[in-house]
Amino acid sequence: MNKENIPQKIDYTLLFILFLMAIVSAIAIQSAQPFLPDKLKIINFAAKQLQWYVIGIVAVIGTMVIDFDRFKMISWYLYGFGMFLLSGLFLAKYVNIPYAETIKGATAWYSFPGIGNFQPSELMKIIMIIVLSKIIADHREKYAVNEVKDDLLLIGKIILASLPPMFLLYKQPDMGMIMVFMSIIATMILVAGIKWRIILSVLFTAIFTVSLGVFLYFNFPEFFFKYIIEDYQMNRFYGWLTPWATQSNEGHQLVRSMLAIGSGQLHGKGFQQSEVTIPEGHTDFIFAVIAEQFGFVGASVIVSLFFLLIYRMIHIALESHDPYGSYLCAGVIGMITFQVFQNVGMTIQILPITGLPLPFISYGGSSLATYMIAIGIVLNVRSRTKKFMFD
Numbered sequence: 001m002n003k004e005n006i007p008q009k010i011d012y013t014l015l016f017i018l019f020l021m022a023i024v025s026a027i028a029i030q031s032a033q034p035f036l037p038d039k040l041k042i043i044n045f046a047a048k049q050l051q052w053y054v055i056g057i058v059a060v061i062g063t064m065v066i067d068f069d070r071f072k073m074i075s076w077y078l079y080g081f082g083m084f085l086l087s088g089l090f091l092a093k094y095v096n097i098p099y100a101e102t103i104k105g106a107t108a109w110y111s112f113p114g115i116g117n118f119q120p121s122e123l124m125k126i127i128m129i130i131v132l133s134k135i136i137a138d139h140r141e142k143y144a145v146n147e148v149k150d151d152l153l154l155i156g157k158i159i160l161a162s163l164p165p166m167f168l169l170y171k172q173p174d175m176g177m178i179m180v181f182m183s184i185i186a187t188m189i190l191v192a193g194i195k196w197r198i199i200l201s202v203l204f205t206a207i208f209t210v211s212l213g214v215f216l217y218f219n220f221p222e223f224f225f226k227y228i229i230e231d232y233q234m235n236r237f238y239g240w241l242t243p244w245a246t247q248s249n250e251g252h253q254l255v256r257s258m259l260a261i262g263s264g265q266l267h268g269k270g271f272q273q274s275e276v277t278i279p280e281g282h283t284d285f286i287f288a289v290i291a292e293q294f295g296f297v298g299a300s301v302i303v304s305l306f307f308l309l310i311y312r313m314i315h316i317a318l319e320s321h322d323p324y325g326s327y328l329c330a331g332v333i334g335m336i337t338f339q340v341f342q343n344v345g346m347t348i349q350i351l352p353i354t355g356l357p358l359p360f361i362s363y364g365g366s367s368l369a370t371y372m373i374a375i376g377i378v379l380n381v382r383s384r385t386k387k388f389m390f391d
Contacts (some may be wrong), residue, residue, distance in 0.1 A: 009383045010064075014312050018375060021305055021360040022053045029363050031272050032281040032289045045282050045363045052365050058371030064190030064383060069375070072324055075127075075134045081159070084109070085120035086168040093171070107173045121177045122370040124165050126185040126377070128184055129331030131161055136192045137324040151194045155202070158185060176354030181336060187334025191327065240352040254280070257285050257347045260292035261299075268295030282363045284355055288347045302361065306340050316382045326380035332374045 030046040089107050092100035101111040101244075109117040135157050143150040162185055169178050189199065195249040239250025247255040260276040269275070274292055291299040310333060317329030336359050345351035345360040359362050359371050 007298045009385070010032050011312065011316065011379055012380045014309070014375065014379060015313065015317075017305060018124060018360070018372075019310050021142050021347060022050065024302065024305065025053075025363075026050055027271075028286050028290050029282045031293050031376075032274075032278075034272050035274055035277055035281060036281075038279075039043045041331055048365075049363050049368070052368045053372075056164075056369055059369055059373050060376035060379065063373055064380045066380070067384060068377065068380045069201045069322075070307055071130045072134045072137070073327075075130045078210045082120065082124040083164060083168070086165055089120065090168050090171050100126065106172050106174055108177075108298070112154065113276035116365055119366045121165075121169055121172075121174060124279065125180060125335055126183065126370060126373055127379075128162065128165065128181060129188075129328060129335065129374075132158060132185070132325055135161060136188060136327050140193065140259055140323060145370060146193060146195075148195065148198065151198050152160075154192060154194065156199070176342075176356045179342065179354060180335060180356065184331050184335050187330055187337075188327065191330040200227060210263065233368035237352060240346075244350065254346075254349060254353060257288040258349060262375060264292040264299075265294040266295050266297065268298055269390040284343065284353075284357055284362060285347060286358055286362045290361075293345075297373065302358075303344070306336075306359075310337055313378050316385075320381050321387050322381070322385075325385070329378050329381055332378055333360045335374065 023096060026046045026049055030051055033041065033045060034044075088097050089100055089110075090096055092102075092107050094137060099110045099112055101109040101117060103109060103117075109119050111117050136154065137148075139154045139157065140146070143154075146154075162181065166178055166181055170182065189202070211333055228293075235246075235250045239246050239252075239254060243251030243254040243258070246250070256276055256278045260274070262279055263269070263276060269292060271293060274289070276292060278285045278288055287299065287302065290302060294301075313333050317326045319335065320326045320329065339356050339359050342351055342354060342356050343362070346353045346356075357367050359370065
C-alpha cells in the first residue's frame with residue numbers, strides 16, 4: 001500500500017478519544033496537586049504529563065511509519081533486547097549494575113540523569129504482545145486445521161516464551177506487572193482459536209493451583225511464607241481484605257480511597273476541593289481523586305472514555321484482514337482492559353492493591369509512553385487495513 005494513502009486511513013475517532021483523555025488527565029493531575037507532599041508540590045505534574053503526551057505522539061507516529069509486518073520480522077530481536085534489560089535488573093540484586101534503581105523494595109527501574117526513571121517491564125509488555133502474536137500467526141499458518149495436539153503445542157510455545165520474563169518480574173518483585181502479563185497471555189489464548197475444552201482445562205488448573213495455595217497457607221504456613229509468598233506481599237492481602245483493621249499500615253491507602261470516592265457523591269466537591277488526603281493521588285489513585293472532586297458524574301466520564309476506547313480497538317481488530325494484525329490489537333485490548341479494571345477495582349476494594357496506574361490518566365512517563373506505543377500499533381493495523389467493495 002502506498003504511504004500517501006495511510007493518512008486517509010488514520011482512525012481519527014481513536015485519536016480524538018486520546019485527545020479527550022489527555023485533557024482529563026491534565027485536569028485530574030492538577031486537581032490533586034495541592035494535596036501532594038510539600039516536596040512534590042514544587043513539580044508541575046500536569047505540565048509534565050502533557051509533555052509526555054507530546055513524546056507519546058512522536059512515538060505513535062514512529063510506530064505507524066513502520067509496517068506492522070516488520071514487527072513480526074524483528075520480534076525475537078525485540079524479545080532479546082527486553083530480556084537483556086530485565087536481566088540487568090535481576091543481576092543488580094547481586095552485583096553493581098549502572099543506573100539500576102530500587103524503589104520501595106523493588107528493583108524495577110533504570111534511573112538516567114536528565115531523563116528520569118525507566119521501567120523495562122512497561123516496554124516488555126508491548127514486546128510480549130508482538131512476540132505472542134507472531135507465535136500464534138505462524139502456528140495457525142502452519143496448522144490450518146487445528147487438532148488437540150496442535151493446540152497443546154501452541155499453548156506450550158506461548159508458555160515457553162512467557163515464563164522467562166515473568167520469572168524476572170517475580171524476582172524484582174513486581175506482582176502487579178505479572179498480572180498484566182497473565183492478562184495479555186489469557187487474551188491471546190482466547191483469540192488464538194484454541195478449543196474450548198483445552199481452555200477450560202487450563203482454567204480449572206489455575207483454579208486448582210490457587211486452591212492449593214490457600215490450603216498450604218492454612219495448613220503449612222511456614223512452607224507457604226518461605227517458598228510461595230513474601231511476608232510483605234501477604235500484608236498487602238490483609239490490607240485489602242481488612243482495610244479498616246489495618247488502616248494505620250497496609251490498609252491506609254485503601255481506606256482513604258474509599259472515603260474519598262464515597263464522599264464525592266453525585267457531583268463531587270469541586271476542582272481542587274478535597275477533604276480526604278490520598279498519598280500520591282496523582283499516580284495510582286487518580287480515580288479516587290476524580291471521584292471525590294467530580295463525583296459519580298466525573299467517574300462515569302472516565303469509565304465511558306475507556307469503554308469507547310476499547311470498543312473502537314475491538315472494531316479495528318475485527319476489521320483487519322491480517323490475522324497477525326488482529327492478534328496485535330487483541331493483545332493491546334487485553335492489556336489496557338485489565339489495567340483499567342484492576343486500577344478502578346483496587347480503589348473500591350474489589351481487587352487487591354498492586355500499584356498499577358490508570359492508563360492514560362495517571363501520571364507516569366514510561367507507562368504513558370508504553371500505552372501510546374500500543375495505540376500506535378493499533379492505528380498501524382487500521383491504516384493498513386484494505387477495504388473491499390462488499391465488506
